[in-house]
Amino acid sequence: MTTFEAILLTIVTASTPLLIAALGELVTERSGVLNLGVEGMMAMGAACSFAAAVTFDSTPVGVAAGILAGVAMALVFALVVLGFAANQVGSGLALTILGLGLAGLIGAPFVGARRAPVEAISVPGLSDIPMVGRLFFEQDLFVYASILLTVAVALFLNRTRAGLVVRSIGENHTSAHGLGLPVLRTRLLAILFGGACAGLAGAYLSLVYTRFWSPGMTAGRGWIALALVVFAAWRPGWVLVGAYIFGAATVLQLHAQAAQFGVPSQLLSAVPYLATILALLLLSLRRGRAIGAPGSLGAPFVPDR
Numbered sequence: 001m002t003t004f005e006a007i008l009l010t011i012v013t014a015s016t017p018l019l020i021a022a023l024g025e026l027v028t029e030r031s032g033v034l035n036l037g038v039e040g041m042m043a044m045g046a047a048c049s050f051a052a053a054v055t056f057d058s059t060p061v062g063v064a065a066g067i068l069a070g071v072a073m074a075l076v077f078a079l080v081v082l083g084f085a086a087n088q089v090g091s092g093l094a095l096t097i098l099g100l101g102l103a104g105l106i107g108a109p110f111v112g113a114r115r116a117p118v119e120a121i122s123v124p125g126l127s128d129i130p131m132v133g134r135l136f137f138e139q140d141l142f143v144y145a146s147i148l149l150t151v152a153v154a155l156f157l158n159r160t161r162a163g164l165v166v167r168s169i170g171e172n173h174t175s176a177h178g179l180g181l182p183v184l185r186t187r188l189l190a191i192l193f194g195g196a197c198a199g200l201a202g203a204y205l206s207l208v209y210t211r212f213w214s215p216g217m218t219a220g221r222g223w224i225a226l227a228l229v230v231f232a233a234w235r236p237g238w239v240l241v242g243a244y245i246f247g248a249a250t251v252l253q254l255h256a257q258a259a260q261f262g263v264p265s266q267l268l269s270a271v272p273y274l275a276t277i278l279a280l281l282l283l284s285l286r287r288g289r290a291i292g293a294p295g296s297l298g299a300p301f302v303p304d305r
Contacts, residue, residue, distance in 0.1 A: 007251065008135050012143060013209055015247025017042070017201040019146045021225035022232070022239045023153050024197025029229055030157060031190035032170040032296035036092025037077055038198050039222025040099020044069040045202025047103035047110075050213040054113050062115075063203045070199020071192055073099055078191045082184050085300040096222070107213040115211045118142075142204050147240075149197075154236040166190060170294035173301045183301050198222070220273060227276045233292040242279075249275045 021038055028035050048069035053062025077095050080086045121144070123137035157163040166186055169176040173183050205221070206213050224246055232238030253271040 005134060007255065011244065011248045011251045012135065012139065013247075014250045015244045016143050016146050017204045017209065017221055018225055018228060018247055019240060019243035020142075020149065020204065021198050021201035021222060022228040022243060023146075023149055023236060024194035024201075025225055026229045026232070026234060026236060026239055027153060027157070027166070027197075028190045028194035029297055030170045030234060030294055031166050031187045032173055032294050032299065032301070033081065033187050033191055034088045034092065034298040035074075035077060035095075035191065035194055036089060036226065037073065037095025037099060037222075038194075038225050039218055039220065040096035040103075041070045041073045041195055041198035042099075042202040042205070042218045042222045042225075043103035044073050044099045044106075045199030046206040046217055047107035047202075047213060049199075049203035050113075050115070050206035051106055051110050053115055053207055054110055059115070059118060059207055062207055063200065066203030066207075067196050067199045070195040070197070070202065072195075073199075074191050074195020077195070078188050081300065082187055082191075085302050088298050088300065100216075104215045107215065110213050111215075113212065115207055117211060118208050140208055142200075142208055150236050150240045157236065167294070170296055173296045173299070177301070177303060184303070187301070198225075201225070224272065224276055227279070230293075231276075231279050234294065235292075245279075246272055246275060 021042055025035060025038055045066035049062040049066030051062075052065030053059055056062075073095060076098075077091060080091045081088050118140045120138050120140050126137040127133045129137070155163075157167060165176075165181055168179075169181055169183050169186050177183050201221070202218065205217060210217060228239055228242045228246065231242045249272045253268040256268050256271075
C-alpha cells in the first residue's frame with residue numbers, strides 16, 4: 001500500500017462517524033426538532049460500547065450497547081422537548097453536558113484497555129482494482145453501512161409517504177396537526193433515530209477508529225456533525241460529501257503535524273473546526289437566510305395551543 005492510499009483509507013475511517021451522526025441529526029431536524037446534544041450522545045455511545053465490548057469480549061454486543069445508550073439519551077431529550085415543550089437549544093446543550101459527564105464516569109474503569117481491530121470485508125474481484133479497490137471495496141462493515149444509510153435516508157425522505165409526513169411536520173407543525181398528522185409521535189421516532197445514529201457513531205469511534213476509550217475522545221465531532229447538516233442544506237447526499245471533506249481536514253492536519261511544517265500543533269488541530277466555521281460562513285453569505293432549513297425547526301409544539 002502506498003502512502004497516498006493509506007491517507008485515503010484513513011480519511012474514509014475519519015469521515016464515517018461524522019456521516020452516521022449527521023444523518024441521524026438530519027432526520028431529527030427535518031421533523032422540526034433541533035437536537036444540540038449530539039456530542040453528548042456520541043460520547044455515551046463510545047463509552048457504553050467500549051465498556052460492553054470489553055466486559056463481554058464481543059464487538060456486536062458493544063455496538064448494540066452504544067446504540068442503546070444513544071437511544072436512552074434521546075429518550076431523555078424527547079421527554080423534555082416533546083413532553084414538557086422545553087426550549088430545544090437549552091435542552092440540547094444540557095444533554096451534551098450530561099452525556100460527557102456520564103461517559104467519563106462509565107468509561108473510567110476502562111481507561112488503558114484496548115480492543116482487537118475489526119476485520120475489513122473485501123468484495124471479491126472489486127477490492128483488487130488499483131487505487132480505488134481497497135478504498136471502496138475493502139472496508140469494515142460500518143463504512144458500508146454508512147453508505148447504505150445515506151441512500152436509505154435519501155429514499156425515505158424523498159420517495160416514501162412516511163418521509164413526506166416527516167418533512168411536512170418539520171415545515172409547519174401547526175398545519176400538519178390540522179391535517180391529522182401525528183406530530184409528537186413522528187418527532188419522537190425521529191429523535192430516537194438520531195440518538196441511535198449518534199450512539200452508533202460513538203461506538204465506531206471507540207471500537208474501530210481508536211480501539212480504546214479516553215475522556216473527550218469525541219473531540220467536537222458531534223458539533224461538526226451538526227454543522228454538516230447545515231452545510232448540506234438538509235440533503236443526505238451533500239451530508240456524505242461534507243463528511244468526507246471534513247474527515248479529510250481532520251486527517252490532513254495530523255499528517256501536517258507529523259511532517260513538522262513549523263506551524264504550532266495547536267493551530268493545526270484547530271483546522272477541522274476552522275474549516276467548519278469557514279464553510280458555514282461562506283454558505284451563509286452565498287444563500288442568505290434561505291438555506292433550506294425546515295420552517296418549524298426549533299419551535300416547540302403543544303397540541304391545541
